[in-house]
Structure formats: C-alpha cells, structure tokens
Amino acid sequence: MARSTHFPAAPRGNSLWSVFLPLLPFMLSVFDGFLAMGMALPVVPRHLHDALGQGTVMIGVVMGCQYLSSIFGRMWAGGLSDARGPRRAALLGLAAACGVGGLYLASASFLESSPSLSLGLVMAGRLLTGIAESFLITGTMAWALSRVSTAHAGKVFGWIGVALFGGLAAGAPLGTALQAAFGFAGVGCAVLLAGTIGLVGTSFIVGAPPSLHARLPFFDVVNALKLPGLGLTLCCVGYAMINTFAVLLFVQRGWEGGALALTSMGSGFILARLLVGHLPDLVGGARVALYCVLAEALGLALIWAAPHPAIAWLGAALTGAGYGIGFQGFGVEAVKRSPPQSRGAAMGAYVMFQDVTMGLAPPLNGMLAKVAGLDAVFLGGAVGALGAALVAWTILRQD
Numbered sequence: 001m002a003r004s005t006h007f008p009a010a011p012r013g014n015s016l017w018s019v020f021l022p023l024l025p026f027m028l029s030v031f032d033g034f035l036a037m038g039m040a041l042p043v044v045p046r047h048l049h050d051a052l053g054q055g056t057v058m059i060g061v062v063m064g065c066q067y068l069s070s071i072f073g074r075m076w077a078g079g080l081s082d083a084r085g086p087r088r089a090a091l092l093g094l095a096a097a098c099g100v101g102g103l104y105l106a107s108a109s110f111l112e113s114s115p116s117l118s119l120g121l122v123m124a125g126r127l128l129t130g131i132a133e134s135f136l137i138t139g140t141m142a143w144a145l146s147r148v149s150t151a152h153a154g155k156v157f158g159w160i161g162v163a164l165f166g167g168l169a170a171g172a173p174l175g176t177a178l179q180a181a182f183g184f185a186g187v188g189c190a191v192l193l194a195g196t197i198g199l200v201g202t203s204f205i206v207g208a209p210p211s212l213h214a215r216l217p218f219f220d221v222v223n224a225l226k227l228p229g230l231g232l233t234l235c236c237v238g239y240a241m242i243n244t245f246a247v248l249l250f251v252q253r254g255w256e257g258g259a260l261a262l263t264s265m266g267s268g269f270i271l272a273r274l275l276v277g278h279l280p281d282l283v284g285g286a287r288v289a290l291y292c293v294l295a296e297a298l299g300l301a302l303i304w305a306a307p308h309p310a311i312a313w314l315g316a317a318l319t320g321a322g323y324g325i326g327f328q329g330f331g332v333e334a335v336k337r338s339p340p341q342s343r344g345a346a347m348g349a350y351v352m353f354q355d356v357t358m359g360l361a362p363p364l365n366g367m368l369a370k371v372a373g374l375d376a377v378f379l380g381g382a383v384g385a386l387g388a389a390l391v392a393w394t395i396l397r398q399d
Contacts, residue, residue: 019155022147025205026140027163029090032198033136034164036097036191037129038171040104042247042259043179043187044122049248051111051184052119056248056374060366062123063244066130067358073134074348074355078142078221081344086143087207089344093136094199100125100132101192108185130355132195137164137351142344145335153335154285157328158277162270165324169266176259221338222349228285228333229353231391235293235326236357237384238300238319239265241377244362246303246316249374255309261316268317269324276325280332286399289329290392296322297385304378319381326388327354333395357384
C-alpha cells in the first residue's frame with residue numbers, strides 16, 4: 001500500500017490560486033524531473049557537435065528521437081494510470097529520469113575509446129528521456145485532475161506547466177555551467193541526482209485510486225481529441241525549434257548566451273501562466289489559444305530577423321508565453337472532450353500530439369537548415385503557429 005501524506009483538497013473558487021496548494025506536491029515532482037531533463041537540453045546539441053563531430057541532421061535526429069519514444073510512452077502511461085493509478089506512472093517516469101543520467105555517464109566514459117558507442121548511448125538517453133517525460137507528465141496530470149474539479153482543468157495545465165518550464169529554465173544554465181566545469185560526465189551525475197531526489201519525494205504523496213469504469217480504447221480517445229490535438233501539434237513547432245537549434249543559431253551568429261534563449265522561453269512561459277493562466281477556464285480555451293499562438297508566431301519571427309541577441313531573447317520569451325497559454329487553451333478543449341474513466345489516457349493522448357511535432361520537426365528542420373540556413377527553421381515555426389491559430393478559430397466556429 002502506498003505511503004501517504006496529507007495535503008488539502010481543492011477549495012472552491014475560480015481564482016488562479018484556488019488550486020495551488022493541492023497541486024503543489026505534483027508541481028514539485030514535475031520540477032525535479034524536468035530540472036534533470038533541462039540540464040541536458042542545451043548540453044546535448046553542443047556535445048554532439050563539438051565532441052562527437054555530428055552535423056545538424058544527426059543532431060536533429062538525436063534530439064527528436066525523444067519525442068518519438070514519448071508517443072509509445074504515453075500510450076503505455078495513460079493505460080497504466082487509468083488501470084493501476086497515476087502515482088505508479090509518475091514514479092516510473094522519475095525512475096527513468098535516473099536511468100537517463102546513468103546512460104549519459106556511460107556515454108562520457110566511451111567518448112575517447114569508442115565515439116560511435118558514445119553516440120549510441122546519448123541516443124539511448126534521449127529515447128529514455130521520452131519515456132521519463134511521458135510517464136511523469138501523464139501520471140501527474142491525471143493525478144492532479146483527480147484532486148480537483150475538471151472546472152479547474154486550465155489551472156491544472158497552468159500550474160503543472162509552470163513547474164515543467166521552471167525546471168527547464170533552471171536546468172538549462174545549470175547544465176551549461178556543469179559541462180564547462182566538469183564535462184558531460186558532470187551533467188550525467190547531476191541528472192541522476194535530480195531524478196533521485198524527485199523519485200524519493202514523490203513516493204511520499206498519497207496515491208489516487210484507479211477508475212472502476214470501463215475505459216475507452218486509446219485510439220478512440222485520440223480521435224475524440226483530434227481537433228485540439230492538431231492545434232497543439234502546430235503550435236509546438238516553434239518550441240521544438242528553440243529547444244533544438246537556438247544554441248546553435250547563437251553560435252553561428254557569433255553571439256554569447258545561447259542557453260539564455262531557453263531560459264527566456266521558459267521565463268516567458270511561466271510569467272504568462274502566472275498573469276493570464278486563469279483565462280482559459282473563464283473565457284474558453286480556444287478563444288484564449290487563438291490570440292496566444294498569434295503572439296507565438298510574432299516571437300518566432302523576431303528570432304528569425306533578430307539583429308541582436310537581446311531581440312532573440314525577447315522573441316524566445318514571447319514564444320514561450322504564447323506557446324504556454326496555447327498549450328493550456330487547447331488542453332481545456334481536450335479535457336471537455338475526454339471521458340472521465342479514461343482521463344489518464346486522455347492526458348497521454350493530448351500530449352502525444354505534441355510528441356509527433358517534437359519527434360518529426362527537429363530532423364525535418366535540420367534538413368531545412370542544411371539547405372536554407374538555421375534562420376529558416378524559426379520562420380517555419382512561425383508558420384506552424386499561424387496554422388494553430390486557424391485551428392483555434394475552427395473550434396470557436398464549431399462552438
């Protein structure tokens with residue numbers, strides 16, 4: 001039987017803060033997990049390029065493979081969450097994050113003697129990162145929704161997202177500093193430590209019982225969410241481009257502070273969630289998503305045309321803000337369309353649409369970068385955000 005700690009039930013009310021305390025334990029779990037993953041995010045592309053001599057296409061393949069493994073991870077995690085309870089899925093995700101750190105440590109040990117094996121271990125780490133992320137987010141989202149009313153679904157997406165991007169934003173500069181001081185092995189040790197802390201802390205949170213009702217097949221759930229899922233797919237393109245290519249763009253332009261583009265994106269995401277994260281519950285997910293993905297498109301255009309790193313940082317912050325609320329807005333629409341007995345599968349299915357973009361966009365845009373330059377991938381992300389705005393408009397017309 002799971003060990004438990006008491007935390008308060010969600011109070012009534014519609015303010016942004018009304019579900020903060022019940023969500024705090026889940027936020028801490030997500031922060032720890034994504035701190036671990038965020039430390040590797042700016043480090044792996046530079047490691048692949050500088051230490052292993054890989055080009056943009058292979059970097060895109062290695063960075064993108066995480067999100068392809070996430071697709072399968074979400075199918076597994078959603079079913080496990082509904083059948084055995086979301087606590088188990090979240091703990092498995094954090095255990096996988098520890099495994100990622102171990103793979104990076106092993107990769108560093110083979111860097112000189114067998115570069116091809118070292119590359120394979122980095123790729124294995126990225127694949128396991130996809131499993132870790134999918135289990136952690138699917139589990140904690142379903143777990144959190146079991147604690148609060150679905151009327152607060154937007155706040156659940158909002159606060160869990162703040163923790164996610166808080167971990168990424170804190171992890172990016174920390175990982176860069178650790179690599180500079182201790183090399184790739186130091187980053188692997190830190191990933192392992194952060195994952196372990198999250199695993200131990202999360203084991204003390206009380207579990208939620210599994211649903212006793214008949215569950216829909218996973219792909220029936222996917223079909224029910226296809227329209228908000230398509231909106232999420234398109235608005236994720238710019239997020240994927242900043243994660244994968246922002247550091248290399250700064251290097252190409254001779255600028256310092258490439259990791260700060262990731263931090264700026266995360267900071268914009270968090271600030272937007274704090275200021276306007278309550279709006280999807282109040283005025284509708286699609287209506288809010290429409291304006292926010294247009295702001296995301298503007299931010300990506302700023303990065304594409306930036307004459308100075310400060311403009312690129314501003315564009316990254318605007319992209320993070322627009323993407324963050326867009327994710328939340330389309331997520332509210334997804335919850336409205338999901339059956340209660342398959343809530344874990346629905347959370348997995350919704351974020352799976354993001355995984356499709358995150359898996360395919362980096363290698364495809366790596367090819368684009370090879371032909372048209374790194375700048376072009378950010379213009380492509382802006383086009384994707386405009387497509388997401390069209391999807392939001394379609395949902396509004398249907399409603």
